[in-house]
Amino acid sequence: MYQPNAGLSRMSGADRRLVRISNLEKKYQTRDGKAIHALADVNLDIEEGEFVSIVGPSGCGKTTLLKILTGVLSRSSGDILIAGSRLSGPSREIGVVFQAPVLLPWRTVIENVMVPIQVQKRDRAEFESRARRLLAMVGLAGFEDKYPSELSGGMQQRVGICRALVHDPSFLLMDEPFGALDAMTRETMNEELQRIWQESKKTVLLVTHSIPEAVYLADRVIVMTPRPGRIVEVIKVDLPRPRVLAMHNTAEFGKYVSAIRRHFNSAGKLDA
Numbered sequence: 653m654y655q656p657n658a659g660l661s662r663m664s665g666a667d668r669r670l671v672r673i674s675n676l677e678k679k680y681q682t683r684d685g686k687a688i689h690a691l692a693d694v695n696l697d698i699e700e701g702e703f704v705s706i707v708g709p710s711g712c713g714k715t716t717l718l719k720i721l722t723g724v725l726s727r728s729s730g731d732i733l734i735a736g737s738r739l740s741g742p743s744r745e746i747g748v749v750f751q752a753p754v755l756l757p758w759r760t761v762i763e764n765v766m767v768p769i770q771v772q773k774r775d776r777a778e779f780e781s782r783a784r785r786l787l788a789m790v791g792l793a794g795f796e797d798k799y800p801s802e803l804s805g806g807m808q809q810r811v812g813i814c815r816a817l818v819h820d821p822s823f824l825l826m827d828e829p830f831g832a833l834d835a836m837t838r839e840t841m842n843e844e845l846q847r848i849w850q851e852s853k854k855t856v857l858l859v860t861h862s863i864p865e866a867v868y869l870a871d872r873v874i875v876m877t878p879r880p881g882r883i884v885e886v887i888k889v890d891l892p893r894p895r896v897l898a899m900h901n902t903a904e905f906g907k908y909v910s911a912i913r914r915h916f917n918s919a920g921k922l923d924a
């Protein structure tokens with residue numbers, strides 16, 4: 653059962669950085685007793701309000717890293733601090749957006765957005781107005797009482813984003829959130845995510861298989877090696893904000909994409 657704030661134990665003194673990941677290792681044990689070394693010596697600091705994208709070959713441990721950060725998957729060793737507190741389980745500081753929005757089909761849009769409030773046993777009256785504001789922010793005003801089956805894939809993913817933000821977490825984790833959408837909807841969602849990030853001032857960690865998506869959205873792109881996943885390069889993206897889709901065609905944008913893609917020529921493939 654989800655225990656609000658149960659995952660964080662207060663540490664003394666505040667840290668400027670929102671997230672500190674130190675010497676993180678993850679080894680899975682398979683049912684036939686083999687060890688799978690998924691993550692090796694991952695070190696990463698994320699500043700408050702920063703947008704960070706992670707790219708890496710398939711199977712390099714990106715989802716493993718995100719699952720560990722949600723507090724639902726244990727780490728083998730290493731330390732994670734969020735807002736100065738050691739992470740040891742699910743935390744209210746975190747919101748998660750998955751590849752498929754996994755909405756409850758028997759609940760209306762507003763009731764889907766309110767799920768975390770119900771699970772965390774928080775005051776419905778206080779958060780319902782926030783849920784409605786978030787829906788309006790993503791262009792879904794008027795859809796509050798619709799059911800998921802009445803929405804397009806992009807609209808459902810917007811509901812998933814609102815659900816992740818409704819309890820006002822400081823840290824948003826996104827695992828390939830637009831992977832199931834067609835190319836045009838994906839671009840629109842990229843623009844929308846940038847706007848949501850700028851308006852909500854959240855800290856975001858995005859896993860994506862698309863190098864252009866990573867560059868378009870991020871302040872920094874983290875590039876990982878094949879398994880066991882390590883950080884091989886951190887690329888600071890100095891393109892001006894707000895970014896516009898036309899930037900995809902500029903030489904500067906292309907330089908970032910090529911710099912990242914170079915890592916995957918021999919190591920593995922990305923579908924961008």
Ligand SMILES: Nc1ncnc2c1ncn2[C@@H]1O[C@H](COP(=O)(O)OP(=O)(O)OP(=O)(O)O)[C@@H](O)[C@H]1O
Binds near residue numbers: 680708709717
């Ligand atoms: N529960 C598990 N038990 C054993 N091995 C696992 C488990 N979950 C993941 N793995 C293995 O750990 C490695 C990392 O998996 P993970 O899903 O984190 O990679 P990923 O980078 O997100 O991959 P993709 O880009 O294909 O989604 C893979 O080799 C995977 O097979």
